[in-house]
Amino acid sequence: AWRKLAACEFQGKEQFQREVVRHVETTLARSMYNCDDAAAYAGTALALRDKLVIGWNKTQQNQTLQDQKRVYYLSLEFLMGRALDNAMLNTQVKDVARDGIAELGFRIEDVINQEHDAALGNGGLGRLAACFLDGLATLNYPGWGYGLRYRYGIFKQEIVDGYQVEVPDYWLDFNPWEFPRPDVAVDVMFYGYVKKDTDSDGKTIIVWEGGEIVQAIAYDVPVPGFDTSTTNNLRLWSSKPASGEFDFQKFNSGDYEGSIRDQQRAETISAVLYPNDNISAGKELRLKQQYFWVAASLHDIVRRFKKTHRPWSQFPDQVAIQLNDTHPTLAIVELQRILIDVEHIPWDQAWEIVTATFGYTNHTVLPEALEKWSVPLMQHLLPRHLQIIYDINLFFLQKVERMFPKDREMLTRVSIIEESQPQVLRMAYLAIIGSHKVNGVAELHSDLIKATIFKDFVAIYGPDKFANVTNGITPRRWLHQANPKLSDLIASKLGGYEFLKELSQLERLRPFIDDKEFRREWMEIKLSNKIRLAKYIRDTTGISVNPHALFDIQVKRIHEYKRQQMNIFGVIDRYLNLKAMTSEERKKVVPRASIFGGKAAPGYWMAKTIIRLINAVGEVVNKDKDIGDLLKVVFIEDYNVSKAELIIPASDISEHISTAGTEASGTSNMKFVLNGGLIIGTCDGANIEITREIGDENIFLLGNLAEDVEDLRHRHRYGQVEMDPKLRAVCDEIEKGTFGDPSVYEGLISSLTTGCDYYLVSDDFSSYLTTQDLVDEAYRDKDGWATKCINSVASMGFFSADRCINEYADMIWNVEPLVPVK
Ligand code: 26M
Numbered sequence: 001a002w003r004k005l006a007a008c009e010f011q012g013k014e015q016f017q018r019e020v021v022r023h024v025e026t027t028l029a030r031s032m033y034n035c036d037d038a039a040a041y042a043g044t045a046l047a048l049r050d051k052l053v054i055g056w057n058k059t060q061q062n063q064t065l066q067d068q069k070r071v072y073y074l075s076l077e078f079l080m081g082r083a084l085d086n087a088m089l090n091t092q093v094k095d096v097a098r099d100g101i102a103e104l105g106f107r108i109e110d111v112i113n114q115e116h117d118a119a120l121g122n123g124g125l126g127r128l129a130a131c132f133l134d135g136l137a138t139l140n141y142p143g144w145g146y147g148l149r150y151r152y153g154i155f156k157q158e159i160v161d162g163y164q165v166e167v168p169d170y171w172l173d174f175n176p177w178e179f180p181r182p183d184v185a186v187d188v189m190f191y192g193y194v195k196k197d198t199d200s201d202g203k204t205i206i207v208w209e210g211g212e213i214v215q216a217i218a219y220d221v222p223v224p225g226f227d228t229s230t231t232n233n234l235r236l237w238s239s240k241p242a243s244g245e246f247d248f249q250k251f252n253s254g255d256y257e258g259s260i261r262d263q264q265r266a267e268t269i270s271a272v273l274y275p276n277d278n279i280s281a282g283k284e285l286r287l288k289q290q291y292f293w294v295a296a297s298l299h300d301i302v303r304r305f306k307k308t309h310r311p312w313s314q315f316p317d318q319v320a321i322q323l324n325d326t327h328p329t330l331a332i333v334e335l336q337r338i339l340i341d342v343e344h345i346p347w348d349q350a351w352e353i354v355t356a357t358f359g360y361t362n363h364t365v366l367p368e369a370l371e372k373w374s375v376p377l378m379q380h381l382l383p384r385h386l387q388i389i390y391d392i393n394l395f396f397l398q399k400v401e402r403m404f405p406k407d408r409e410m411l412t413r414v415s416i417i418e419e420s421q422p423q424v425l426r427m428a429y430l431a432i433i434g435s436h437k438v439n440g441v442a443e444l445h446s447d448l449i450k451a452t453i454f455k456d457f458v459a460i461y462g463p464d465k466f467a468n469v470t471n472g473i474t475p476r477r478w479l480h481q482a483n484p485k486l487s488d489l490i491a492s493k494l495g496g497y498e499f500l501k502e503l504s505q506l507e508r509l510r511p512f513i514d515d516k517e518f519r520r521e522w523m524e525i526k527l528s529n530k531i532r533l534a535k536y537i538r539d540t541t542g543i544s545v546n547p548h549a550l551f552d553i554q555v556k557r558i559h560e561y562k563r564q565q566m567n568i569f570g571v572i573d574r575y576l577n578l579k580a581m582t583s584e585e586r587k588k589v590v591p592r593a594s595i596f597g598g599k600a601a602p603g604y605w606m607a608k609t610i611i612r613l614i615n616a617v618g619e620v621v622n623k624d625k626d627i628g629d630l631l632k633v634v635f636i637e638d639y640n641v642s643k644a645e646l647i648i649p650a651s652d653i654s655e656h657i658s659t660a661g662t663e664a665s666g667t668s669n670m671k672f673v674l675n676g677g678l679i680i681g682t683c684d685g686a687n688i689e690i691t692r693e694i695g696d697e698n699i700f701l702l703g704n705l706a707e708d709v710e711d712l713r714h715r716h717r718y719g720q721v722e723m724d725p726k727l728r729a730v731c732d733e734i735e736k737g738t739f740g741d742p743s744v745y746e747g748l749i750s751s752l753t754t755g756c757d758y759y760l761v762s763d764d765f766s767s768y769l770t771t772q773d774l775v776d777e778a779y780r781d782k783d784g785w786a787t788k789c790i791n792s793v794a795s796m797g798f799f800s801a802d803r804c805i806n807e808y809a810d811m812i813w814n815v816e817p818l819v820p821v822k
Contacts, residue, residue: 077126081641137225162615216296316356332434472804504797597639661706
């Protein structure tokens with residue numbers, strides 16, 4: 001027997017039941033006699049919410065009272081997923097809730113499944129922010145998230161005739177997890193003009209006025225830590241017309257439509273999440289979102305600081321702000337503007353405060369993802385900010401000129417302004433110049449940014465300004481919640497659930513590696529997770545997958561650099577091989593289920609074509625009588641956080657096969673291994689550190705290295721590469737029409753042939769296929785496979801979000817945890 005977790009907040013299941021019934025009958029005004037799963041969910045969520053609020057208020061009071069340095073995580077994306085299960089587990093009331101709700105006639109799983117995902121993010125960057133909030137709260141750091149309250153999160157994906165169709169994700173009709181704060185409202189200005197004026201002492205001051213004002217309203221979301229009373233805050237801003245801005249004149253003169261249009265224009269700002277992952281489009285509304293959110297958040301942070309009546313020089317001792325990619329870079333300019341224009345602090349002093357406050361995390365090296373805003377657009381929307389950016393740039397370039405007096409080229413290269421037509425602002429450069437630390441998200445990535453896109457800045461600032469903080473994931477959601485059976489089994493061996501707070505404790509599983517009974521239970525849990533997924537696939541797609549087949553999973557945003565196309569080409573090759581075999585030969589084959597999931601950005605044609613091809617291959621393969629269980633191809637619709645929780649624990653192998661040097665880190669790779677799956681992957685991002693931790697005998701690495709990529713691309717551009725014959729055969733099969741009208745796939749194939757195969761599929765394809773053969777070989781040895789899985793899980797401690805948050809806290813934020821109140 002193992003130590004049970006601390007006592008729950010409810011005084012037993014009876015109190016829990018009373019609270020649920022009270023909410024159903026009074027808050028929802030419904031009778032328990034016609035209470036369905038949805039009402040049971042609402043009642044359960046509201047009952048739990050009442051408990052959360054107590055710890056939340058205490059935490060916020062305590063943080064105000066202690067008045068220590070706080071950290072603010074600015075992110076345009078928080079991919080939170082569902083809250084109920086997580087809150088029950090973190091506050092340890094799930095057992096009570098399960099028993100209580102069962103007596104009321106419901107299954108806790110059904111109740112949990114009623115909740116709509118909070119999908120305010122695209123992919124890795126947004127989910128990382130959510131994992132960080134969990135880590136901050138669990139470790140008792142005073143840490144807030146600041147984001148936008150999108151009315152529509154990432155679109156819902158439907159597959160119609162094999163094509164992705166986007167459906168709006170309206171998620172707010174019942175959201176018990178947010179608390180509107182109508183008293184926390186900030187006016188944010190756009191457009192207008194800048195003029196010089198004199199103050200009462202006759203000093204020249206700069207005023208920015210005459211613009212359009214939009215109001216930001218705060219909505220607060222509680223973030224409970226695991227096994228602690230600390231409950232932090234995620235503050236999301238919603239836009240509405242400022243009072244007085246709503247045009248009464250138009251309204252009174254009968255122009256209702258005109259007045260409503262103005263109102264809608266304000267509300268449009270927080271209406272929808274941009275569905276692009278790793279691509280920047282440069283749209284005005286996106287820039288408005290960024291400034292709206294940044295201005296409201298900074299106003300809030302500054303207001304909190306001013307209540308303490310400290311001198312401004314102490315601002316960086318009280319406040320650390322982390323920029324999640326360049327999306328909030330205007331915060332640097334906005335703080336400088338507040339300090340010089342509003343607080344009238346001299347430029348140099350202000351700039352010192354600014355740079356000591358900010359840290360910037362880079363998440364990508366892909367050129368198309370680096371944000372660049374057009375100067376005319378910035379001039380129009382934020383004229384004062386553009387002036388300040390010019391000054392920041394001027395002082396910076398003067399410094400560079402003093403350091404490198406003869407190097408004119410250097411000045412052109414590092415200038416915030418790119419001399420294109422029109423001129424554009426390089427936001428990453430501004431973020432570097434305005435921060436005291438810049439970090440990448442995995443070792444290779446942090447090395448690459450220093451050697452490539454930010455090389456000149458290393459020469460200017462020295463290497464110490466640049467750091468690595470390898471990403472991490474929260475083991476609470478990604479092990480305990482997603483895979484409760486595995487979590488329980490581990491707890492039974494380690495004598496409790498301490499490992500969920502100190503993940504390196506997993507090392508202590510190693511002595512059990514030869515324990516027959518333990519191994520049997522381990523593999524039984526994997527099988528039951530595969531059965532759970534197979535059932536879901538059957539119910540939603542009609543495809544039947546044998547749970548004993550090797551489950552090969554690739555779930556992530558669809559992007560050429562992530563190379564789902566290489567995966568599906570490999571599947572076609574496998575299919576062709578199976579077709580060519582005798583029935584005797586087929587008996588020796590390891591059955592495989594190739595499972596895909598992920599969204600394509602709505603305007604990304606190549607990504608959509610890849611989805612189409614996966615579905616077309618599935619159509620052909622899944623009904624081929626020669627093939628049967630030996631190969632199934634499944635595309636799971638609408639991949640999101642809650643589906644990830646179902647899918648990830650069911651994998652035998654998962655694919656992380658980006659072109660070397662393109663995937664900054666990856667975080668699902670960590671989730672899969674933590675759940676006892678193995679990886680087939682390239683030497684890219686965090687795969688490299690995962691290999692170092694778990695040992696190269698436990699991972700299937702393939703393909704060229706990042707250092708080879710430049711040369712390979714060069715050769716493709718000069719037509720010096722023969723296409724791999726097996727890839728040629730796959731393309732021929734597609735062009736023959738085996739998977740439907742081949743003209744649909746023309747672009748996909750020509751990107752390899754007439755194009756320059758930028759993502760180097762043909763260079764890695766043969767290595768990919770031979771490595772997949774090694775996977776089959778290894779999977780035949782069931783015992784050897786189990787050993788690899790268990791050993792890997794035992795080595796995953798490093799990838800906890802807690803380790804990662806502690807590194808940020810020590811190296812970048814200089815913040816300490818706060819002793820929680822009881
Ligand atoms: C930019 C401009 C306009 C609209 C959207 C964007 C944009 C949105 C998301 C650009 C990039 C976005 O995300 C990048 C991202 O998710 N990067 C991933 O970050 C993860 C966490 O660090 C890493 O694990 C992934 O490797 C990396 O691809």
